[in-house]
Amino acid sequence: DAISIKGSGTANIIGGGAYKAADKVIQHNGCGHVNIINFYANDYGKVYRxxxxxxxNSKCKRSVHMEGVTAVNGGELIGINTNLGDK
Structure with missing residues (x-):
């Protein structure tokens, strides 16, 4: 994972990018919300998971917002667990 988010609250990823990420680019382990804005991903498995x-996990809610994300030659943009209340 290029970025691992372990804290709670809101995390903002503004700008930047990742190349050749065979698995996940952004892994969200903490509770709370992640904003991914103006990010670039090329040759990736998932941008966010x-x-x-x-x-x-049963007490932890996670949500994600993507805006202005460019994703090329990859897999999924977002992988969430709706069964755990993720949005």
Whole structure:
């Protein structure tokens, strides 16, 4: 993972990019919200993934907002766990 978010609250990723990320670019392990704005990803597995097996998942809500994201030659943009209340 190029970026791992472990804290709670709101995390803002503004600008930047990642290349050749075989798996996830952004892994969200903490609770709260992530804004991904004006980000570039090329040759990736997933741009964003919320944690599926983190301790305390049943009490932890996660959400993500993407805006102005350019994604080329990759897999999924967002992977969330709707069964855990992720949005």
């Amino acid at each position: 919320s944690c599926g097996n983190c301790k305390g």
